[in-house]
Amino acid sequence: MRLVKKxxxxxxxxMVATLATAQGQVLLxxxxxxxxxxxxSKWFDLYKQAHPNVQINYQSIGSGxxxxxxxxxxxxxxxxxxxxxxxxxKQATVPILHFPTVMGADVPSYNVxxxxxxxxxxxxxxxxxxxxxxxxxxxxxxxxxNSGVKLPGDDIVVVHRSDGSGTTYIFTDYLSKVSPExxxxxxxxxxxxxxxxxxxxxxxxxxxxxxxxxxxIGYIExxxxxxxxxxYGRVKNAAGVFVKADLAGVTAAAAAAAKSMPDDFRVSIxxxxxxxxxxxxxSFTWLLIPSKIADPAKRDAVKGFLKWMMTxxxxxxxxxxxxxxxxxxxxxxxxxxxxxx
Amino acid sequence: MATTPNATAPADVPANPQALSxxxxxxxxxxxxxxxxxxxxxxxxTVLLVYQLWVLSAESRTKFxxxxxxxxxxxxxxxxxxxxxxxxxxxxxxxVALFIAVPLGVGAAIFLAELAPPKLSSSLSFVSDLLAxxxxxxxxxxxxxxxxxxxxxxxxxxxxxxLGFLPLFKGPSYGIGFxxxxxxxxxxxxxxxxxxSREVLLGIPRDxxxxxxxxxxxxxxxxxxxxxxxxxxxxxxxVFLALARALGETMAVTMVIGNNPRIxxxxxxxxxxxxxxxANEFSEATGNLYLSALIELGLVLFLLTFILNGLARLxxxxxxxxxxxxxxx
Numbered sequence: 047m048r049l050v051k052k053x054x055x056x057x058x059x060x061m062v063a064t065l066a067t068a069q070g071q072v073l074l075x076x077x078x079x080x081x082x083x084x085x086x087s088k089w090f091d092l093y094k095q096a097h098p099n100v101q102i103n104y105q106s107i108g109s110g111x112x113x114x115x116x117x118x119x120x121x122x123x124x125x126x127x128x129x130x131x132x133x134x135x136k137q138a139t140v141p142i143l144h145f146p147t148v149m150g151a152d153v154p155s156y157n158v159x160x161x162x163x164x165x166x167x168x169x170x171x172x173x174x175x176x177x178x179x180x181x182x183x184x185x186x187x188x189x190x191x192n193s194g195v196k197l198p199g200d201d202i203v204v205v206h207r208s209d210g211s212g213t214t215y216i217f218t219d220y221l222s223k224v225s226p227e228x229x230x231x232x233x234x235x236x237x238x239x240x241x242x243x244x245x246x247x248x249x250x251x252x253x254x255x256x257x258x259x260x261x262x263i264g265y266i267e268x269x270x271x272x273x274x275x276x277x278y279g280r281v282k283n284a285a286g287v288f289v290k291a292d293l294a295g296v297t298a299a300a301a302a303a304a305k306s307m308p309d310d311f312r313v314s315i316x317x318x319x320x321x322x323x324x325x326x327x328x329s330f331t332w333l334l335i336p337s338k339i340a341d342p343a344k345r346d347a348v349k350g351f352l353k354w355m356m357t358x359x360x361x362x363x364x365x366x367x368x369x370x371x372x373x374x375x376x377x378x379x380x381x382x383x384x385x386x387x
Numbered sequence: 388m389a390t391t392p393n394a395t396a397p398a399d400v401p402a403n404p405q406a407l408s409x410x411x412x413x414x415x416x417x418x419x420x421x422x423x424x425x426x427x428x429x430x431x432x433t434v435l436l437v438y439q440l441w442v443l444s445a446e447s448r449t450k451f452x453x454x455x456x457x458x459x460x461x462x463x464x465x466x467x468x469x470x471x472x473x474x475x476x477x478x479x480x481x482x483v484a485l486f487i488a489v490p491l492g493v494g495a496a497i498f499l500a501e502l503a504p505p506k507l508s509s510s511l512s513f514v515s516d517l518l519a520x521x522x523x524x525x526x527x528x529x530x531x532x533x534x535x536x537x538x539x540x541x542x543x544x545x546x547x548x549x550l551g552f553l554p555l556f557k558g559p560s561y562g563i564g565f566x567x568x569x570x571x572x573x574x575x576x577x578x579x580x581x582x583x584s585r586e587v588l589l590g591i592p593r594d595x596x597x598x599x600x601x602x603x604x605x606x607x608x609x610x611x612x613x614x615x616x617x618x619x620x621x622x623x624x625x626v627f628l629a630l631a632r633a634l635g636e637t638m639a640v641t642m643v644i645g646n647n648p649r650i651x652x653x654x655x656x657x658x659x660x661x662x663x664x665x666a667n668e669f670s671e672a673t674g675n676l677y678l679s680a681l682i683e684l685g686l687v688l689f690l691l692t693f694i695l696n697g698l699a700r701l702x703x704x705x706x707x708x709x710x711x712x713x714x715x716x
Contacts, residue, residue: 108670108671109671110670110671111670114673133674208641208663209666209667210463210667210668210669210671234464236671237667237668237671238463239460239462239463244561244563244645244657245645245646245657246646247641247646247667254532259562
């Protein structure tokens with residue numbers, strides 16, 4: 047016990063010493079989503095270089111953990127791949143604001159022996175496959191969108207994420223929108239009760255299972271597919287165009303959804319209407335910021351970072367294969383920063 | 388924590404003034420206290436662990452009651468949770484693992500302790516200890532990339548051809564599932580069985596072997612009828628250590644079991660284990676009920692380990708009481 051006390055005293059002294067040397071040092075603690083972590087850690091690092099007095103520590107413990115810690119007030123702000131539910135917002139003692147930061151997308155990846163062409167998937171085909179109602183690769187729902195490709199009559203093996211993840215949230219959110227049956231039977235969440243299929247842990251687990259299992263199909267993050275050069279198919283968007291996912295298509299989806307963007311930014315941009323270039327299985331990821339921050343130094347640091355991130359910070363997105371925010375959304379978010387008091 | 392000093396402390400050691408003056412912190416007392424603290428800490432940690440699991444799982448316990456143990460739905464969206472498929476998966480994979488690992492580990496231990504030349508014995512057991520030190524994620528990766536294709540293309544079709552009449556070996560071969568998870572677990576726990584069993588066998592006094600040989604037993608008879616029965620309790624101990632490891636293994640299992648909460652009698656079908664679902668879903672569990680259901684699963688795993696260990700003790704008691712008369716221990 048005495049050792050612990052001594053150690054904590056030592057740590058305390060060290061902290062006092064560092065505080066004394068670097069006056070006005072602001073330390074912000076944050077936790078949450080793992081998907082945008084590479085982007086966030088780059089941003090926090092660059093921001094510290096430009097503003098040496100602001101240090102942001104981010105723990106990528108998962109969206110659920112981020113929301114929990116924010117509600118328990120053990121962090122200054124959180125981050126999540128899915129917006130907080132009304133129930134979660136009620137649990138927080140101060141109103142929580144959502145700020146979209148970057149975007150990600152899910153792509154359908156498959157392994158059908160003998161098929162090297164890029165396959166087209168309609169929303170009905172994807173929903174049917176993941177509901178377990180379309181069980182053969184040569185089902186008319188798949189072949190009708192892929193004329194000229196000879197698909198085998200083998201059983202489809204569905205692969206999904208087994209760990210709770212934002213990737214699953216995006217995918218199930220999309221299926222809930224395009225299929226009433228999915229919405230009713232399964233719903234959307236970071237983990238769901240899958241009607242069929244094998245579960246792989248992480249993008250690497252799903253990609254590995256697809257690679258290992260003939261006649262399989264699964265969904266993986268666009269970034270993961272791009273970085274590991276994994277082939278993936280096109281998905282039909284609400285305008286009726288088959289789109290192969292890329293960063294521009296994801297930003298287009300957000301732009302299409304921006305017109306009907308609610309003031310709290312808690313919006314799903316899957317399957318947006320009215321943009322031919324929009325890739326339909328896309329989503330924002332959010333920073334969760336308390337609307338009241340008592341410490342003025344912290345408040346200014348958070349506001350300063352948000353402003354920087356939405357303007358100068360966006361140029362670093364594509365280097366890390368994240369889609370950047372469309373202008374319409376940035377304008378709206380910059381206005382919302384004033385709500386932090 | 389402080390208790391009365393050991394009654395057998397050397398209180399009556401005859402007059403040595405120095406010893407007398409130091410009497411109340413004699414080396415024995417200090418050792419007694421330190422070991423007592425060590426033992427008490429273990430107990431305390433266990434009690435605290437169970438207490439925490441119990442308290443934090445309150446919401447799930449009140450909502451589902453006993454149904455938690457007998458229902459098989461696991462639906463985070465609807466907030467409906469049942470533990471049965473996970474309990475089933477944990478037990479089945481551990482059983483498969485023991486079924487393979489015990490004969491293998493004990494057999495190898497007998498060879499290394501009794502029959503192999505000492506040099507070979509010590510170098511082989513060194514290799515086996517190395518196996519025990521490999522991180523489980525490595526076993527998982529090897530499982531996915533090496534074992535799964537072999538299972539899918541060779542082992543499972545062969546099993547279907549030969550033993551396909553059993554419900555255990557029916558259904559499509561994905562390569563992953565209960566059987567593959569059990570085999571990966573078996574590879575992971577063999578070193579535990581082997582290492583402990585070998586030590587125990589080596590600990591059996593030489594006299595016993597010599598006595599058996601003197602009575603006209605062959606080398607094998609002396610090993611199988613004298614040495615192994617005498618080491619029985621230690622071998623059981625090694626099996627329980629291995630079982631505990633199998634029950635709680637997370638990473639390697641989740642990579643090859645298929646992560647599908649389903650109860651199927653076929654060993655080829657994908658399943659799920661308690662430890663695997665905890666590792667998969669804990670970090671993203673948002674709702675309070677969801678979180679408390681996961682924590683209750685942790686409690687279930689604890690109970691499962693507790694019950695199996697209890698049964699194991701009982702087994703030892705029964706077999707020892709019946710006794711072969713070789714070594715009353």
